Every structure is written in C-alpha cells, then in structure tokens.
Amino acid sequence: MYDVVVVGAGIEGSATAYNLVKNGQKTLLLEQFPLPHSRGSSHGQSRITRVAYGKDDHYAVMMKEGGKLWRSLERESGTSIFLNCGCLAVGKPDFHFIKGTIASLSRHCIKHDILTPGDLRDRYPMLSLPPDYVGVFDYSGGVLRADKALRAFQTLFVKYGGELRDGEEVTGILPGSEVTIVTSQGEYRARKVVLTLGPWAPKFLPKLGINLPLKTVLTLVLYWKEKNKGEFSADRFPTYKNVRENVEVYALPSLEYPGHVRVCYHDGPETDPDSRDMADTGRILSTMKSYVREHLPSLQHTPSIVEPCMYTNTPDLQFVLDRHPSHRNIILGVGFSGHGFKLAPVVGKILCELAMDKTPSYDLTPCRVDRFFNTKARM
Numbered sequence: 001m002y003d004v005v006v007v008g009a010g011i012e013g014s015a016t017a018y019n020l021v022k023n024g025q026k027t028l029l030l031e032q033f034p035l036p037h038s039r040g041s042s043h044g045q046s047r048i049t050r051v052a053y054g055k056d057d058h059y060a061v062m063m064k065e066g067g068k069l070w071r072s073l074e075r076e077s078g079t080s081i082f083l084n085c086g087c088l089a090v091g092k093p094d095f096h097f098i099k100g101t102i103a104s105l106s107r108h109c110i111k112h113d114i115l116t117p118g119d120l121r122d123r124y125p126m127l128s129l130p131p132d133y134v135g136v137f138d139y140s141g142g143v144l145r146a147d148k149a150l151r152a153f154q155t156l157f158v159k160y161g162g163e164l165r166d167g168e169e170v171t172g173i174l175p176g177s178e179v180t181i182v183t184s185q186g187e188y189r190a191r192k193v194v195l196t197l198g199p200w201a202p203k204f205l206p207k208l209g210i211n212l213p214l215k216t217v218l219t220l221v222l223y224w225k226e227k228n229k230g231e232f233s234a235d236r237f238p239t240y241k242n243v244r245e246n247v248e249v250y251a252l253p254s255l256e257y258p259g260h261v262r263v264c265y266h267d268g269p270e271t272d273p274d275s276r277d278m279a280d281t282g283r284i285l286s287t288m289k290s291y292v293r294e295h296l297p298s299l300q301h302t303p304s305i306v307e308p309c310m311y312t313n314t315p316d317l318q319f320v321l322d323r324h325p326s327h328r329n330i331i332l333g334v335g336f337s338g339h340g341f342k343l344a345p346v347v348g349k350i351l352c353e354l355a356m357d358k359t360p361s362y363d364l365t366p367c368r369v370d371r372f373f374n375t376k377a378r379m
C-alpha cells in the first residue's frame with residue numbers, strides 16, 4: 001500500500017514524486033517506457049524559462065517561486081540546470097505579446113530593457129527583423145538544461161526513498177477509497193493517485209470517465225548550422241521569442257550541439273503519440289525555412305538536426321491541475337500546452353499539495369477541470 005502512486009515520469013510527474021517523498025509520502029512513480037526515453041514531452045537538452053507571461057499573470061506569479069525552486073534543485077542535486085542568458089521578445093510595439101510582456105515585467109519588478117529598432121540592430125546583428133520591430137530583454141530568462149533537470153528530480157526522488165519503476169505501463173485504474181493501479185506487470189494499491197500522462201492523457205482518461213478537450217500535437221525541434229562559428233553562443237545571443245498573428249517562433253543559443261542553433265515553430269499537426277513519426281511535417285519545415293532565410297540569414301537555410309516532441313494542448317492553453325470530478329483521490333496534472341517545463345517545480349509542489357489534501361499554494365481557478373464544461377454537475 002502506497003500513500004501515492006504517480007503515473008508518468010516526465011518532468012511534471014518526476015517533480016511531483018520528488019515533492020511527495022520529501023514530504024514523507026510513501027510514493028511509487030510508474031513509467032511505461034524504459035528511462036530515459038524520447039517519446040513524450042520532456043526529453044531533449046534545453047527549454048526556455050522566463051518570468052514574463054503576458055495576459056496569464058498567474059503563471060508569472062508562479063514563476064517567481066519557480067526560479068527559486070530551480071536554484072534550490074541545482075544546489076540539492078549538485079547539477080547546473082539554469083543558464084541565465086536572458087530572453088529577448090521581438091515584435092511590433094502595439095502587438096499584444098510585446099505589450100503584455102512589458103506589462104508583466106513591470107508589474108513583477110523584473111529587470112528588463114526595452115529596445116528600439118536601432119538598439120536591436122546594434123545588439124543583435126545576426127537578426128534581420130522588420131524595421132518597425134522593437135525588443136524586450138528580460139534579464140530573468142534563460143535556458144533550462146532539460147535532461148539534467150529531469151534526471152535530478154528522479155535521482156533525488158530515489159535517493160530520498162521513492163520507488164521508481166520504468167518499463168511498466170499502467171493499463172487500468174480502479175477507483176475507490178483505496179485505488180488499485182493495474183500495470184503490465186502487476187497491481188498496486190494506493191490512497192491517492194496522480195496522473196501526469198503527458199500526450200497519453202486523452203487516450204487514458206476516458207477509461208476513468210473523463211473526456212477533456214486535449215489536443216496532442218507533434219512539434220519539431222529544429223537546429224540550424226551557423227555560417228559564422230560562435231555567432232549564436234549564449235554570451236552573444238539569448239533565448240528568443242517572436243509571436244505574430246499566425247506564427248510563434250522561438251530560438252535558443254547554440255549550446256547542446258556546438259555550432260547548431262535551435263530555432264523552432266511553436267505548433268504542429270495533431271498527432272497520436274503512438275504514431276508520432278508518421279505525421280506530415282511539411283508545413284512546419286517550409287514555414288521555418290522561410291523564417292530562418294528571412295530573419296536569421298547567418299544560419300544555413302536547411303535544418304541540420306530534427307528531433308520530434310509532443311505538446312498536449314488545452315483549448316485555452318491553460319494547464320489542468322485538479323482532482324478527478326468524481327474520484328477526489330485521483331489527481332490530474334495534464335495539458336501543459338507547450339509551456340510547462342519552466343513551471344515544473346511549482347506544478348510538482350501543487351500536485352503534491354492536492355495529493356496530501358493541503359490547501360494549494362496558488363489559486364488554481366484557471367486550471368480547473370470544470371472550465372471545459374457548462375456546469376460542474378456535468379462532471
């Protein structure tokens with residue numbers, strides 16, 4: 001009998017399991033694939049982090065604690081996870097993303113620079129942007145070393161007495177005051193279950209009577225080779241975001257593959273995670289080739305490395321952090337909509353609080369299940 005079984009050892013489940021064991025809970029973390037694996041959403045070596053969150057101020061509030069928690073994970077694990085190279089947002093000055101970013105940074109007293117088109121050209125000669133573009137440089141932003149972060153949570157979880165079983169798929173869950181978890185290898189019982197299933201959530205949750213409007217999307221991590229070696233190193237090029245009417249592009253400095261720069265399209269075709277590599281990615285590639293040719297001319301115009309990854313999007317792109325509407329000891333942490341990595345230490349804390357029947361540290365109204373339905377009664 002476990003206090004809590006966490007299903008899914010991506011970054012959200014691993015952060016949750018780590019918090020649970022640190023809070024004295026006898027915890028089992030189950031993962032369907034042998035670890036580490038690259039089939040879900042948390043693999044790869046880097047993610048962008050920043051505090052500014054435009055209109056979604058609740059995430060900016062969480063990120064103020066998130067930054068501290070990443071630093072504390074670094075200390076506890078003896079691992080370097082956060083590279084504080086800043087985050088540059090570019091766009092037209094009247095576009096909501098730029099206005100929202102400036103408002104969010106000001107509201108939370110985060111040090112930032114507002115860059116005129118001339119400043120942008122001087123500071124970042126490798127960019128070729130429309131003449132009316134301005135920039136916002138957020139000093140709190142940077143790169144999270146994703147694989148190291150994931151490993152740190154899992155290693156500490158086991159070190160503190162947690163049980164991690166990989167290569168073991170959960171095939172069924174029988175609700176009750178004590179929950180039975182049926183796997184490919186046996187059965188477990190627990191007082192609470194936390195489901196952090198990533199892109200497998202829409203396939204699994206209907207077994208528990210919930211149909212959330214989740215869309216699983218294939219996205220490509222694309223790397224482009226520098227023409228001038230070192231031009232995009234982290235001391236010259238920060239993390240980068242360009243949100244426009246129909247296209248959102250982000251980039252990171254050259255880190256994990258020296259001489260290759262990660263520039264990606266923040267979307268993709270709807271795809272089943274079990275047939276991910278059969279999806280048509282022609283539109284992502286053609287959009288990104290045009291973008292790189294136009295705005296990052298000192299990169300080669302054909303990607304040098306392509307790595308697939310999955311998003312699990314909700315219609316409003318807000319997370320789901322809530323209890324199952326009918327089975328209150330089953331907790332859901334899904335729908336991280338392509339922006340959940342940076343918040344994982346806070347998500348782990350919140351899901352742990354829900355599993356331990358504590359009052360959550362944050363107002364979770366935007367992340368509730370019942371927002372998808374007309375009345376709570378329907379759930």
Ligand SMILES: Cc1cc2nc3c(=O)[nH]c(=O)nc-3n(C[C@H](O)[C@H](O)[C@H](O)COP(=O)(O)OP(=O)(O)OC[C@H]3O[C@@H](n4cnc5c(N)ncnc54)[C@H](O)[C@@H]3O)c2cc1C
Nearest residue numbers: 008010011012032040041042048170198309336340341342
């Ligand atoms: C290319 C890319 C770039 C991104 N960039 C950023 C960024 O810059 N900043 C940011 O904050 N976020 C970013 N994100 C989003 C972030 O990475 C995700 O929100 C986060 O990784 C989601 O983690 P997860 O634990 O929910 O899902 P996953 O990592 O997919 O974990 C779910 C796990 O559950 C397991 N599982 C599922 N079903 C079962 C079952 N039945 N039994 C046992 N195990 C099961 C799966 O195998 C998987 O390991 C990015 C995502 C991608 C794909």
